[in-house]
Amino acid sequence: MASADVQYPLHVQYCGACTMPLEYCEYSNCKAACREWLEKNLPDLAGELTIDPAATDDKKSQKRGGKGTAKPNKKGAAGPSKVTLQISARSKNKNVTLVKGLTAFGVEPKVAGKFFANKFACGCSVTGTDEITIQGDFKDELFDLIPEKWSQITDDDIEDLGGESNKKKEKE
Incomplete structure (x- = not known):
């Protein structure tokens, strides 16, 4: 009315x-x-x-990016740091590669993620303050690629955390 x-x-x-x-x-x-x-x-x-x-x-209003907005510690503040590579099972036959610790060496996660996505022709995203998720199993290639691209990171600075893989084991 x-x-x-x-x-x-x-x-x-x-x-x-x-x-x-x-x-x-x-x-x-x-x-x-x-x-x-x-x-x-x-x-x-x-x-x-x-x-x-x-x-x-x-x-406080939420900022774009959610939990990825906090600034990580600089190298030397928390002692020696390492870049860690890990394979994680996503679904049936899908794997993702997790890369952590690049910011301690002065590498921006967004820049590294874009580089990995272009290099491997796959999806790549920054999922945490210092975590990059690459769609696919690229752990072996990353051991050579990271020191080649960023000279401040040596082979000794990269650590393999292993992880679950959905690759079928060959029968003997």
Whole structure:
């Protein structure tokens, strides 16, 4: 039921700062800009609406990337570090190779992941602060490729953690 004082069609005023209807400016992330725009352009409505630019939420907004946003420790802070390679079974006949510890040697995980994806022509993603997941079993190739690409990492700095593999064992 429509009340008698409301006329249709409704005319909605939009904020020039956040582009939302004026009643929703109090929920935007730019309250100060909304208050300033409202006082400049619609001073008669500025007193009616409650936009407190000083009020901030205690909640932290989630950043893109989830758990991968924390910065890892630099080399030397936690002692000697190693690059670890591990095979993990994903599903029936699928394996993924996990590479950890590259950031301790100054290698960016995103750059390394893109390099691995192009080199092996496969999917590759950064799954943690210092963990790269490569789709497929490329552990043997990585022992030669990592020291060749990044000279600060030697063969002694790479450790094989083994892991589960779905490769069928040959019968003797």
